Amino acid sequence: MQDSPPIRDFYPAIEPHETGRLPVGDGHELYYEVSGNPKGKPVLFLHGGPGGGTQPTQRRLFDPARYRIVLFDQRGAGQSTPSGSLVNSTTQHLVQDIETLRRHLRIKRWVVLGGSWGSTLALAYAGAHPEALVALVVRGIWLARKRDIDWWMYGLKRIYPDYWEEFAGHLHPWERDDIVEGYGRRLLDSDPKIHMPAAMSWRRFDQRASSLLPRADDPAPPGPRTLAVARIEYHYVRHLAFLGEGDLLRGVSRFRHVPGVIVHGRYDMIAPIDGAFALARAWPEAQFTLVEGESHAFSDPGIRRALLDATDRFADLA
Amino acid sequence: MPDQSLPADLYPAIEPYQSGMFPVGDGHRIYYELCGNPKGKPVVFLHGGPGSGSQPEHRRFFDPKRYRILLFDQRGCGRSTPIASIENNTTQHLIRDIEALREKLGVKRWVVFGGSWGSTLGLAYAMAHPEACTALVLRGIWLCRKADLQWWLYGVRSIFTEFWDEFANYLPAAGRGDILENYFKLLIHPDPAVHMPAAANWKTYESRIASLIPKPGAEKSQSPRTLAMSRIEAHYMRNAVFLPENALIEAVPRFRHVPGVIVHGRYDVICPAENAVALSRAWPEAQLTIVPDAGHSAMEPGIRSALVAATDQFADLD
Numbered sequence: 011m012q013d014s015p016p017i018r019d020f021y022p023a024i025e026p027h028e029t030g031r032l033p034v035g036d037g038h039e040l041y042y043e044v045s046g047n048p049k050g051k052p053v054l055f056l057h058g059g060p061g062g063g064t065q066p067t068q069r070r071l072f073d074p075a076r077y078r079i080v081l082f083d084q085r086g087a088g089q090s091t092p093s094g095s096l097v098n099s100t101t102q103h104l105v106q107d108i109e110t111l112r113r114h115l116r117i118k119r120w121v122v123l124g125g126s127w128g129s130t131l132a133l134a135y136a137g138a139h140p141e142a143l144v145a146l147v148v149r150g151i152w153l154a155r156k157r158d159i160d161w162w163m164y165g166l167k168r169i170y171p172d173y174w175e176e177f178a179g180h181l182h183p184w185e186r187d188d189i190v191e192g193y194g195r196r197l198l199d200s201d202p203k204i205h206m207p208a209a210m211s212w213r214r215f216d217q218r219a220s221s222l223l224p225r226a227d228d229p230a231p232p233g234p235r236t237l238a239v240a241r242i243e244y245h246y247v248r249h250l251a252f253l254g255e256g257d258l259l260r261g262v263s264r265f266r267h268v269p270g271v272i273v274h275g276r277y278d279m280i281a282p283i284d285g286a287f288a289l290a291r292a293w294p295e296a297q298f299t300l301v302e303g304e305s306h307a308f309s310d311p312g313i314r315r316a317l318l319d320a321t322d323r324f325a326d327l328a
Numbered sequence: 329m330p331d332q333s334l335p336a337d338l339y340p341a342i343e344p345y346q347s348g349m350f351p352v353g354d355g356h357r358i359y360y361e362l363c364g365n366p367k368g369k370p371v372v373f374l375h376g377g378p379g380s381g382s383q384p385e386h387r388r389f390f391d392p393k394r395y396r397i398l399l400f401d402q403r404g405c406g407r408s409t410p411i412a413s414i415e416n417n418t419t420q421h422l423i424r425d426i427e428a429l430r431e432k433l434g435v436k437r438w439v440v441f442g443g444s445w446g447s448t449l450g451l452a453y454a455m456a457h458p459e460a461c462t463a464l465v466l467r468g469i470w471l472c473r474k475a476d477l478q479w480w481l482y483g484v485r486s487i488f489t490e491f492w493d494e495f496a497n498y499l500p501a502a503g504r505g506d507i508l509e510n511y512f513k514l515l516i517h518p519d520p521a522v523h524m525p526a527a528a529n530w531k532t533y534e535s536r537i538a539s540l541i542p543k544p545g546a547e548k549s550q551s552p553r554t555l556a557m558s559r560i561e562a563h564y565m566r567n568a569v570f571l572p573e574n575a576l577i578e579a580v581p582r583f584r585h586v587p588g589v590i591v592h593g594r595y596d597v598i599c600p601a602e603n604a605v606a607l608s609r610a611w612p613e614a615q616l617t618i619v620p621d622a623g624h625s626a627m628e629p630g631i632r633s634a635l636v637a638a639t640d641q642f643a644d645l646d
Contacts, residue, residue: 161486168479172618175605189424222595223620277540277595282486303541 018315020054020070032114034085034107036098039291041089041112042082046074051144051325052117052207054108055081056135058150061242063088067212071123071281071308075326084131086242096245098254105135112142119163121324123317125149125308126220126281127243130251130258133289136268137261140252145269145324146296149317150306151280151289153258154251161282162247163189166219169279174290177215180208190248206232209240216243219280222231222305259292269327270296275304277311336573336636338388344399347358350432352403354416359407360429364392369462369643372398372426374442375447376468378569379560381406382554385627389441389635397439400429402449405556406499412556414516414563415550419570422449425458430460438599439642441635443626444468444599447562448569448576451607453491453577454586463642464614467635468596468624469603471576472569480565481507488537495533498526508566513560526608527558534561537597540623547563580610587645588614589600589638593622593631 033039046069046321053072057064064081072079083090085099085107108131112120116224121144123133129148136146148301152158167174178186185192217229230236246252270293274286283300290298297320301312308317336628347361364387375382382483384618390588401408426449439462442450446464458488470476485492496504509596514526515548528548536542556598564570592604597635608616615638619630624628626632 141464165483168483168602169595171600171602171605276487284486284489287489 017311018112018318020067020314020318021072021074022070023066024069024074025086026069032082032111034103034110037092037204038085038095038098038107039091040082040085040111042080043082044062044078044115046072046077046079048076048078050076051327052076052078052080052115052120053321054112054120054122056108056122056124056128057081057084057087057132058124058128059087059239059243060084060127060131060246061087061094062103062127063090063239065310072321073325077121078323079170080111080115080117082107086238087233093234096241099242099245100249100318101131101134101246102252104131105138109139109142111287118142118144119144121145121147121321121327122133123147126152126306127246130154132254134262136265137258140265140268143265143268144261144327145271146265147271147273147317147324148282149273149308149319150278150288151272151274151286151314153285153288154246154253155255155285156250158281158285159190159247159250162216163279165282166215168281170271171218173215173228180211186256192246193240194244194248197237197244204260205241209237212240212244219242220306221305222275222277222310224304253325259288262289262293266293266295269324271316272296273301273313273316273320274296274299275301275310280306280308286317330618331380336634336640337634338385338636339391340388340553341384342387342392344387349407349409350400350429351495352421352428355410356403356421356423356426357409358400358403358429360398362396362398362433363387363394364390364397366396368392368394368396369645370375370396370398370433370438371428372400372438372440374426374440374446374453375399375402375406376404376442377442377557377561378422378445378449378564379405379557380445381556382409389632390639391643393613395439395639398429398433400425406553406561410551412559414560417563418567419449419452419564423453427457427460428506428644436460437462437467439463439639441465441639444470444624445564448472451576451579452569452571454583455576458527458583458586461583462581462588462642463589463640464589465635465638465644466607467591467626468599469590469592469607470599471574471606472565473573476599477508477565477633478602480598484597488542489509489513491533491536491542494626495529498529508562512562512566515555519526523555523559527555528564530558530568531535534598539625540593540595540621542617548601558603562571577606577610580607582612584613589634589640589641590614590616591619591631591634591638593624593628595618596624597624598624604609
């Protein structure tokens with residue numbers, strides 16, 4: 011057994027002192043919020059999905075006395091509008107949006123923390139704008155390689171055959187060789203009787219594969235948020251996140267001098283840990299924390315502790 | 329009265345009241361031992377590997393007051409001789425050995441208990457001799473289909489990246505495309521300086537990925553038992569355990585009337601849970617338990633509890 015350091019809880023719940031809506035062009039308007047210390051060190055949180063939207067708990071990864079904490083909902087996600095829109099929504103648009111938001115808030119450089127899809131986006135952003143980074147914290151690394159998508163769509167059957175049967179079983183048998191397209195047809199259908207059950211099935215599968223133990227709640231209730239995240243995830247999966255295979259790892263050379271922390275749970279099933287090893291090998295200067303016995307969820311105790319330790323460490327960095 | 333609020337756990341450690349070496353032909357002599365109640369219900373324990381041999385803890389899955397417990401070491405392993413021999417060592421030989429032991433001990437029918445490779449052998453035995461089975465208790469199901477071998481040899485890298493790398497990188501780069509054949513060549517090499525380190529690497533790989541939290545220690549030990557396990561496993565794997573693809577699933581109608589329990593850890597990385605669900609779909613009469621917080625090992629707390637509950641349930645069955 012590893013030594014078990016004491017459990018660390020999140021920082022206390024806080025409310026934003028500033029919220030706003032930022033038009034970023036193409037008809038998209040982004041919800042953003044700022045909490046913590048207005049004079050603190052700026053930090054940007056990048057949510058997952060893509061399309062997952064931000065949650066109040068995510069503010070609590072940062073010391074509110076020392077950080078000026080920025081959360082925003084990416085195009086089409088959360089409280090951003092139009093909800094679930096895929097028009098002009100690519101990784102490159104999201105990277106531009108981060109820059110637009112940074113300038114809007116008059117921030118020169120910031121710490122960036124992202125988990126899951128948020129790690130993908132953080133790496134893409136870091137490769138494009140290394141000069142804007144104080145430090146980078148990534149958790150549940152997802153490199154959006156073809157193998158990562160194949161694992162999600164098919165490989166997970168090995169571990170979660172029961173969940174996978176429900177997921178694939180939503181499609182006709184003859185569609186199951188191309189699950190992404192089978193779901194795409196339904197998710198993009200204009201009829202709610204077709205798109206909503208598909209969105210719930212898609213989302214339930216990725217949420218079940220994201221936690222170590224079965225969840226008590228329904229992770230995918232019917233509604234616009236479930237539809238938005240399923241559509242946006244589909245859209246990015248279908249386009250391999252608008253990235254060339256290997257782009258993210260090649261981009262490391264542009265930001266390797268930035269202090270970095272990589273946190274990954276051994277039983278992260280939705281984003282298997284070989285992605286974290288690949289990143290750690292490409293970026294040996296970063297600190298790699300492998301958390302045994304935990305999963306994809308940033309609320310798992312060891313992962314939470316590693317993230318809090320990282321943000322504390324970077325809070326006083328120049 | 330046992331405290332019903334506590335989960336079932338292993339029975340106390342016991343010693344055999346009888347043990348011996350049993351010649352089964354072809355020069356093979358099998359170590360066997362009997363524990364528990366000589367007038368109790370017969371149960372046969374089938375160990376894993378193939379080639380792991382039985383261990384004293386394996387006696388503890390059964391109530392010694394109610395069971396007559398047979399453990400034996402399969403051909404070539406544990407205390408059986410000649411150690412590490414793969415001559416005349418096939419699934420069909422092992423099935424015959426089980427029958428020979430049953431006849432020698434004057435047992436008409438028995439409970440068959442096996443985990444990992446022991447589940448494979450238990451199913452193969454039930455397929456050949458359904459009339460000899462009172463009940464089947466199977467854990468960490470391994471069907472040994474092509475996909476299961478591919479997973480063990482390559483797929484595990486997604487989850488235990490660094491352990492797999494160490495396992496594969498023991499071979500020269502040119503040999504890693506066919507890990508099984510190239511390890512096998514080393515494992516059957518007459519020179520201990522060649523076969524022993526290869527065996528130690530093989531076994532270390534498997535031990536590290538066998539439990540939810542990887543166990544340190546007991547690694548890279550070079551002993552005859554290590555050689556036996558590694559060599560016999562590789563021998564059975566490269567022969568697809570001497571059974572046609574899907575033979576075990578297709579054989580279910582032969583023994584489906586036998587009461588059955590299937591126990592599997594959700595995070596079994598050696599034999600992914602897909603094996604258990606595939607068996608369960610073919611054999612819905614059997615009771616399937618997927619333990620949410622367990623890996624492959626029979627000693628994972630949730631697994632051993634479910635196994636002891638199963639043997640308790642069958643102890644009074646006719």
